Structures are given as structure tokens and as C-alpha cells.
Amino acid sequence: xxxxxxxxxxLLRMYRRMVMIRLFEEQVNDLYTRAxxxxxxxxxxxxxxxxxxxxxxxxxxxxxxxxxxxHGHCLAKGAAIDRMFAELLGxxxxxxxxxxxxxxxxxxxxxxxxxxxxxxxSAGIATGAAFSSKRLGNGRVTVCFFGEGALGQGVVYEVMxxxxxxxxxxxxxxxxxxxxxxxxxxxxxxxxxxxRGPAFGVPSExxxxxxxxxxxxxxxxxxxxxxxxxxxxxxxxxxYRFMGHHVGDISREYYRSKQEEQTWxxxxxxxxxxxxxxxxxxxADRAALDLIQAEVKAEIxxxxxxxxxxxxxxxxxxxxxxxx
Amino acid sequence: xxETAVAVRELTLGEAxxxxxxxEMRRDPRVFIMGEDVAEAGxxxxxxxxxxxEFGTERVLDTPISEAGFTGIGVGAGxxxxxxVVDIMFxxxxxxxxxxxxxxxxxxHYMSGGKWxxxxxxxxxxxxxxxxxxxxxxxxxxxxxxxxxLKVVMPSTPYxxxxxxxxxxxxxxxxxxxxxxxxxxxxxxxxxxxxTIPLGVADVKRAGDDxxxxxxxxxxxxxxxxxKLLEEHGVSAEVVDPRTxxxxxxxxxxxxxRKTSRVIVVDEGYGRYGVTAExxxxxxxxxxxxxxxxxxxxxxxxxxxxxxxxxxDATVPTESTVCAAALALCGK
Numbered sequence: 273x274x275x276x277x278x279x280x281x282x283l284l285r286m287y288r289r290m291v292m293i294r295l296f297e298e299q300v301n302d303l304y305t306r307a308x309x310x311x312x313x314x315x316x317x318x319x320x321x322x323x324x325x326x327x328x329x330x331x332x333x334x335x336x337x338x339x340x341x342x343h344g345h346c347l348a349k350g351a352a353i354d355r356m357f358a359e360l361l362g363x364x365x366x367x368x369x370x371x372x373x374x375x376x377x378x379x380x381x382x383x384x385x386x387x388x389x390x391x392x393x394s395a396g397i398a399t400g401a402a403f404s405s406k407r408l409g410n411g412r413v414t415v416c417f418f419g420e421g422a423l424g425q426g427v428v429y430e431v432m433x434x435x436x437x438x439x440x441x442x443x444x445x446x447x448x449x450x451x452x453x454x455x456x457x458x459x460x461x462x463x464x465x466x467x468r469g470p471a472f473g474v475p476s477e478x479x480x481x482x483x484x485x486x487x488x489x490x491x492x493x494x495x496x497x498x499x500x501x502x503x504x505x506x507x508x509x510x511x512y513r514f515m516g517h518h519v520g521d522i523s524r525e526y527y528r529s530k531q532e533e534q535t536w537x538x539x540x541x542x543x544x545x546x547x548x549x550x551x552x553x554x555x556a557d558r559a560a561l562d563l564i565q566a567e568v569k570a571e572i573x574x575x576x577x578x579x580x581x582x583x584x585x586x587x588x589x590x591x592x593x594x595x596x
Numbered sequence: 597x598x599e600t601a602v603a604v605r606e607l608t609l610g611e612a613x614x615x616x617x618x619x620e621m622r623r624d625p626r627v628f629i630m631g632e633d634v635a636e637a638g639x640x641x642x643x644x645x646x647x648x649x650e651f652g653t654e655r656v657l658d659t660p661i662s663e664a665g666f667t668g669i670g671v672g673a674g675x676x677x678x679x680x681v682v683d684i685m686f687x688x689x690x691x692x693x694x695x696x697x698x699x700x701x702x703x704x705h706y707m708s709g710g711k712w713x714x715x716x717x718x719x720x721x722x723x724x725x726x727x728x729x730x731x732x733x734x735x736x737x738x739x740x741x742x743x744x745x746l747k748v749v750m751p752s753t754p755y756x757x758x759x760x761x762x763x764x765x766x767x768x769x770x771x772x773x774x775x776x777x778x779x780x781x782x783x784x785x786x787x788x789x790x791x792t793i794p795l796g797v798a799d800v801k802r803a804g805d806d807x808x809x810x811x812x813x814x815x816x817x818x819x820x821x822x823x824k825l826l827e828e829h830g831v832s833a834e835v836v837d838p839r840t841x842x843x844x845x846x847x848x849x850x851x852x853x854r855k856t857s858r859v860i861v862v863d864e865g866y867g868r869y870g871v872t873a874e875x876x877x878x879x880x881x882x883x884x885x886x887x888x889x890x891x892x893x894x895x896x897x898x899x900x901x902x903x904x905x906x907x908x909d910a911t912v913p914t915e916s917t918v919c920a921a922a923l924a925l926c927g928k
Contacts, residue, residue, distance in 0.1 A: 335676070369709035378708035385675060386708060390699050396668010397700060403669055404676035407628070407654070427695075430665025437660070593710035594744050596768035 278485050280555040286328055286484045287546045287561070290320040291568050293344045294543060296353055297515075299572050300343070300360060300374075304519040308580070310362055313374045316344035318514030321542035322447055323348035325487025326415055329495050335383045335401045335414040337394030340375045341447075341513075342387030345417050350382040353572060357579035364585040365578075371585075371593065383412075392418055392425030395444075399431040402442035402504070413441040413498040420508075421452035423461045429468070432504065436472045441498035443491075444474075444506045447481065449513040454527045469506035481509030482542045485549065512536040603788040610643040610780035612754035613719075616761035617644070617681065619790060621651050624679060627765055628655040630666055631683025631719075640685050641721070641780055663692040667718065671701045671770070674716030679765060684720040686728075687774065690736045693718075701770035702745030713768045717761070723776040723814045723864060724901045724912050733901035733908070735814070735864040738871050740772045741841045747771040747795055748841040752816035754784040756839055759793030767795065776814035776864075796843030800852065804834035807858040807922050810849055810875055811835060815862040815894075821915035822922060829919075831926055841871060846878060853883040853891075858925050860892040862913050867895030889925050894918060 297317045303309040316323065319341075327336065327348035338345035346356060351367065359366025360374050367377050378386035385401055388394040398416030405412040422428055423446065435442050452460045469476030479490045487509060494505045514537055516524055524533070550556050607615065621627045628651075629644065635658045638645035648656040659666040663684060670682040684693060701714045722735035740746050749764055749771055751757035757775070764771040801816055802823050811819035816837045823833035836852045838845055853859045859879050863871040872893035879891050897911040 367709065368707060368711070371709050372707040376707040378704070378712055380708075380711050385672070386704060386712065388700075390695060393695065393700060396665060396670075396696055397672035397675065397704075399665075400669040400672020400674070400680075401676045402672075404673045404678045407673075408677055427664045427668060430660070430662035431668060433660060434662065434665055434669060593706045595747075596705050596710070596713040596715075 278488060282328070283485065283546065283550060283555060286324050286488065287543070287550060288564050288568060289324045289328070289348055290484060290543050290546060291565055292353065292571070293320045293323065293347050295568055295572050296343060296347060296356070299576055301515070301519050309360060311373055312518045312520060313343070313360065314341040314518045315515045316341055318536065318541070319447055319449060319481065319511045320344055321484035321487055321546070322445070322481045322509045322511060323417070325484040326445060326491045328488050329491035330413070330415065333383055334412050334495070335385050335398070337385045337398040337414070337416050338377070338387035339394070339417055339419055340387065340389045341419065342375065342377060346377045346379070346384055346387065349384050351377065351379055351384065354575035354578040357575050358582050361579050361582070362584060363579060363582040365582040369585055369589065369593070392422035392428050394418070395422070395425070395428045395431045399435050399440060399442050402435065402440035403438070405441055406438070411499055413443065413495050416442060416444050418444070418446060420446055420448040420450070420457050420461060420465070422446070423465060423468070424452070429472070432469065432474055432506070433472050435504035436474050439501060439503035441501070442504045443494050443498055444504065446506065446508045447511055448508050449511050451513055451517070451528070453517050456527070465508055474504050474506050476506035476508070478508040478510055481511035482540045483545050484542060512540060604785045605788060606783045607754045607786040608780060609751070609754045609757050609775070609782045610641065612758040612786050613643055613761060613775060614645070614647065615786070616758040618647060618650065620762055620765045621647070621655060626677060627679045627681065628657060629681045629683060630657040630659050630670060632659055632661055632685055634658060634683050639683060641777065643780060663689050664696055667693040667696040668700065670716045670718070671696055671714055674701070674714045674770070675704060675712050679715050681717045681719060681765060684718060686732045687720045687722045687736050688731050688734045690720070690739055694739070697740065697746065697770065697772070698743045702743045705769070706745060714770050715768045717764045717771050717773055719773045719775065721777045722774050723778045724896065725908055726777055727903065727905060727908065729903040730900035735896060737772070737774050737841065738865045738869070741871060741874070745770065747843065749773045749795060750813040750839065750841055751775070752801070752813050752837050752839070754782065754786045756793060756799070758786055759791050760795065760839060762790070763792045763795050766792070771795070774813055779814060779817070782817070793839070795840045796845055798836055798838045798845035798848035800834060800848070801837050802833070802835040804832040804856065806832045806856055807860065807926055808834045808836055808852040808856045809860045809862060809918065809922065811837060811862045812841065812864070812871065814864045815913060818913055818915055818918060819862055822918035825915060825919040826922055829923060829928060831922060831928065833922060846882070849875065849879065850882045853879045854886040857886055857888040859887070860894060860918065860921055860925065862894045862918055864912055865895055866898055867893055868898050870895055892921050892925055894921060
């Protein structure tokens with residue numbers, strides 16, 4: 273675990289943020305199942321500790337890039353749930369005026385350069401943002417979130433090489449949930465995943481992605497390192513995708529067992545891990561945590577109501593925003 | 597342009613490009629160049645010679661041979677306060693960078709509901725007859741024209757190159773700027789001071805009455821040469837250069853078509869599903885009842901560009917083939 277002291281308030285804040293992501297995603301799943309949401313969504317359930325631990329260690333003006341499984345990253349970086357829901361429903365009030373949808377939430381106000389539906393598609397953007405920060409001397413760092421599936425994309429290694437050559441303040445965070453869509457990582461990534469970074473001189477380490485304290489602690493260190501101008505780093509957060517590849521991926525036995533899922537859910541749930549820590553250290557009691565859950569649930573309900581009631585964009589907006 | 601005060605010299609197209617870059621880099625510290633061998637080597641075509649001496653390696657930055665990676669870095673830098681000019685040595689390498697341009701740069705403004713902008717220029721080359729064979733000779737600009745969110749600029753003279761490149765650098769969108777490898781040594785008058793040419797304004801390179809030749813980039817000089825040959829046959833050809841393929845100055849093209857009633861479109865890209873097809877369709881949709889003949893399209897032959905000189909030369913329109921096509925269209 274961490275060698276960084278995590279104060280009680282911080283842990284409770286991270287707990288609340290993880291609960292928010294969990295309940296948000298459960299609500300998304302519900303909307304999809306009831307055919308109230310267009311398209312698909314890729315749920316972050318089970319991986320909440322990574323986004324929360326990472327973003328909690330960032331400044332509000334630091335940048336992130338996100339992925340198709342990006343709701344958690346956006347929320348952890350400070351996105352408002354009502355505008356998130358509105359975007360997922362394709363409404364004008366959404367973060368992208370309904371033009372982006374689930375896989376493309378972007379928000380300059382929270383440093384979110386955008387979720388990306390091309391696997392590894394944001395590796396260049398993240399590294400470019402770090403390039404700007406270095407040139408402009410604004411002290412910002414950039415976190416590039418990607419799944420282990422992106423390890424199959426060459427552009428990751430191209431930009432990592434340049435980030436190392438030019439000492440850019442970027443942290444590559446590989447969320448290893450073990451499944452490239454429906455294929456196990458062992459069938460997709462040869463050799464040592466943590467051996468890739470050092471080949472470029474990029475320090476690399478792994479962290480228990482189910483323990484928000486551990487993620488926060490390592491991320492604080494990596495963010496400080498980047499801010500000091502010591503260049504990029506690579507962090508593999510080991511985690512598990514509790515749900516399917518997307519909301520429609522219901523029957524999963526052909527690529528992983530129910531028992532495997534059950535084991536992760538019962539033993540490695542990041543919210544349970546945090547709950548146990550909070551209770552065992554007497555940081556808060558069960559009633560206080562229940563209250564947080566209830567408060568977040570009420571916020572989610574309100575946000576969904578807002579988004580459901582919000583109008584769709586007028587069709588005359590379809591050609592707006594193609595060019596700046 | 598006014599005759600007083602502004603010094604106008606003869607510059608090559610390559611020198612005009614370099615001057616535009618130097619002036620913009622002096623004007624705006626956010627502008628920087630990145631690409632393969634752009635610094636001390638001044639690119640493989642020696643177009644950027646001297647810039648690294650003035651601006652240093654922080655602003656004229658040699659990259660590894662990682663086109664997708666450094667183009668992606670350009671996209672991100674262009675979103676976060678810098679104004680990158682990314683150098684892709686050969687336009688044939690478009691395949692390596694297409695995700696960065698078509699899925700990232702082109703879409704971020706729209707996908708974000710207009711909140712993020714990507715201010716970047718991608719300079720690259722087109723043009724055959726350099727004996728460089730199939731992977732270093734293509735004119736693939738139609739690929740980028742196909743994608744909403746991108747702008748495509750195709751200068752044909754040193755004057756246009758300088759003015760258009762400065763506009764491209766100041767634009768808040770991703771702009772692909774095409775330079776014809778064979779025209780780097782082409783000379784023409786270029787004012788010494790700051791001027792810009794807006795994107796989306798065509799230029800009538802030669803006025804005429806009997807036929808319009810719409811030509812782009814490398815084909816503008818070919819069209820002008822053909823117009824001279826046509827003069828000897830008593831045919832007065834108008835040569836119109838769209839200068840930017842997107843945004844496209846449809847009005848100037850249509851007006852010329854209506855005036856002359858005969859149109860040839862010449863572009864060095866592949867004809868099939870290409871720029872000539874688009875422009876010909878646009879002309880026919882808008883000027884059909886003013887036309888005396890079907891719009892004629894001339895582009896690169898639909899073959900990989902061959903190495904052998906006589907074979908390669910046969911693949912692209914020339915002054916004489918354009919002249920012959922124009923005469924046929926005029927019934928001569």
C-alpha cells in the first residue's frame with residue numbers, strides 16, 4: 273500500500289467520487305436496458321479507483337485524455353453529472369451539445385481533452401498537450417488513459433519514444449482490465465507489459481487498480497515527477513471490467529467465466545476495498561457511508577430527470593461546429 | 597497590389613514557403629515546425645534551410661521517423677495553445693497519418709460541440725515525374741478533401757504559396773497545405789512584406805472566352821502552357837485556379853463555366869472518385885444549361901505511378917494532352 277499519508281477527508285472524497293461513478297454507470301445501464309438511451313455505452317464499473325485516484329492527484333488545469341470507456345475519467349476530472357447524462361442522451365445541454373455522445377465527452381473547463389473512440393487514438397493528443405505545456409511553461413501535466421488493448425497500437429510507442437526524447441510531462445496510464453474487447457490480454461500482449469516503457473527510458477510500474485489509496489499515492493509521485501520536468505512515466509493499473517465490453521455484452525461465458533467475475537466482484541471491488549479501509553480505521557461509520565450513497569443517488573436521480581427533460585438539439589445545428 | 601512601398605522580388609516557390617514560415621514564426625511565438633529532417637537538413641527538399649539557425653531547435657524540431665506519432669503530437673499541441681506546422685515529407689505517407697488527421701484533428705471541434713479547436717498546418721507534397729516510383733509520387737489530396745473538418749490548400753505560384761501559407765497558419769482549423777515537389781524551383785513575384793490570401797478564394801490565372809480550364813497546384817502551369825498552345829489554334833482559354841479545394845470558391849468556377857460554356861478540370865490526383873469528379877459534378881449541377889459540352893476531366897491515370905520515365909510521363913496530363921482535349925471539346 274501507500275507510503276503517502278492519505279487524510280481522512282481525502283479518502284471520503286474519493287469514496288464519494290467512486291460511488292458517483294458507480295451509480296452513474298448503473299443508471300446508464302438501466303437507461304440502456306430500458307431502451308431510453310441511444311447507441312451503446314462502455315461501463316467503467318469495477319475500475320473506478322483508477323480514475324478517481326489519478327484525477328485526485330491532478331490539478332484542475334492538468335489535462336487528461338480518455339477512452340471509449342471514459343465516463344469515469346470525465347467524472348473524476350470534475351464533469352457535472354447532469355451534463356454528462358444529457359450528452360449520453362444526445363441532448364443540446366450535453367457537454368458536446370449532443371454531438372459527441374458517450375465516447376466523446378470533452379470539456380476544456382476541466383482539462384478534459386476528450387474521450388476517444390479509436391483505441392490509442394488519444395496517445396498523440398495527450399503527448400501533444402504535454403508538448404504545449406513544456407513549451408508554454410504552464411506547469412500542467414497530461415494523463416493519457418488507455419486500456420491494455422491500446423498496447424497493440426504502434427502509435428503508443430511512437431509517442432512514448434518522443435515523450436522520452438523531449439522529456440514531456442505526460443503520464444501514460446494503462447488500465448489493464450485484462451480484456452481487449454472479448455480477447456484476454458495474454459492472447460494479445462506478448463512479453464512483459466512493464467518492459468515496454470524502460471526500453472524507451474520511460475520509468476514504468478504497476479499498481480493495484482482496485483485500491484484508490486494506492487493509485488492516488490503513486491499518481492501523486494508521478495505527477496510531481498512530471499511537473500519537475502523529469503519526463504514521462506508509465507503506470508499499469510491492474511483492474512477488472514465488472515460488466516461486458518459494452519452494455520449489450522450480456523452473455524460472456526465464451527470469453528470468461530462467471531466465477532472469475534464473481535471473484536473480482538466479491539473480493540476486489542474498489543468501493544468495497546475503500547469501505548473496509550474507512551470502517552476499519554474508524555474514518556467514518558456505516559451510517560455515514562450510507563448517507564453518502566443516498567446523497568449521490570439523489571444527485572443522480574435529479575441529473576437524469578434534467579437530462580430526460582432536456583431538449584434535443586435543433587436539426588439546424590447539424591452543420592454547426594464543423595469548422596472553428 | 598500597390599506599386600509603391602512594397603518591394604517585390606522574384607522568389608522560388610520553395611523560398612516563398614520558407615519566407616511565409618519565417619515571418620509567421622517571428623510574428624507568433626506559438627508557431628513551430630516539426631517533422632523529419634526539418635532542422636539542419638532543412639527537409640529533404642531543402643525548403644526550410646536557415647530556419648533552424650534563426651529559430652533554434654525548439655521551434656524547428658527534428659522528429660523520429662514516426663509520422664503518426666508526431667502528427668498526433670501536432671494535433672494535441674494545436675489544441676492546447678501552440679500552432680504547429682507539421683512536415684510530412686511525401687504526400688504518399690498520408691496513409692501513416694490518416695487516423696490522426698481524419699479521426700482526431702478533423703473531428704475534435706465538432707465532437708466537442710465546438711469547444712476544442714485544432715490549429716495546425718500539415719505541410720506535405722504531391723506530384724509525379726520525379727522518377728520516385730509508386731510510393732513517392734502520388735497526389736492524394738482528395739483523401740483529405742473527403743473529410744469534413746479539414747481544409748485543403750493547393751498553391752500554384754510563389755505568390756499564392758506565401759499568402760496562403762500565412763492564412764493557413766493563422767487559421768483555427770487543421771489545414772493541409774500541398775506543395776508540388778516539381779514546382780519548388782518555379783520562380784515568381786513575391787512581395788517582401790506581410791500579406792495573406794484568404795482561404796476559399798479562387799484566382800483567374802488567365803482570362804479567356806472559349807473554354808475554362810480549372811486547374812490545381814501542379815496542373816496550373818500545365819494549363820497555362822496549354823492555353824498558350826490553344827492561342828495558336830485560335831482558342832481563347834481561361835485558366836481558373838481554385839487555390840483551396842476546401843473551402844471551395846464555387847462561384848468563381850461556376851461564373852467562368854457559364855461565361856465560356858466549356859470546361860476541363862485538370863488535377864494531378866487520380867481521376868476516379870477524385871477532385872476532378874467533384875469539381876465536374878459541381879459545375880454540371882450549377883451551370884448545366886450554360887454548357888455546350890460535357891465537362892472533361894483530366895487526372896493521373898488509374899495506375900500506381902511507374903518508375904520508368906516514359907511510363908511515368910504518360911500517367912499525368914501535359915500541355916499537349918490538355919491542349920488536345922480542349923480542341924476536341926471546342927470541336928476543332
